[in-house]
Amino acid sequence: MAPVQSTFRALADPTRRDILVLLRHRDLTIAEVAENFDMTRAAVKKHLTVLSDGGLISVRASGRERINTLNPKGIEPIVDWLKFFDIFWDDRLSTLKTIIEKDKK
Numbered sequence: 001m002a003p004v005q006s007t008f009r010a011l012a013d014p015t016r017r018d019i020l021v022l023l024r025h026r027d028l029t030i031a032e033v034a035e036n037f038d039m040t041r042a043a044v045k046k047h048l049t050v051l052s053d054g055g056l057i058s059v060r061a062s063g064r065e066r067i068n069t070l071n072p073k074g075i076e077p078i079v080d081w082l083k084f085f086d087i088f089w090d091d092r093l094s095t096l097k098t099i100i101e102k103d104k105k
Helices: 003-011 014-025 030-034 041-053 072-104
Strands: 057-062 065-070
Touching (some): 003 041, 003 072, 014 041, 014 057, 014 065, 030 041, 030 065, 041 057, 041 065
Antiparallel strands (some): 057 065
């Protein structure tokens, strides 16, 4: 899956967005993340896997535990994708402004 698609998929779920907010404060184990939600650890692990696949978190082993860390650069594919449309609309609106100003004269 292309980076932008997997990142959008990761951000599509409100629970995953909530997990990102939790990880913004500090690194957490699966158990620590699960304490904040009314779901099983297995369900939380699935959400963490999607976030990892989307590049929004990284996971490292520490003994028997897996530590989840926010990856702020993971949002860059989305930002780059949105920049394209920002430039597109700036160009279109600039052209429209020119046409309107020309018609006024």
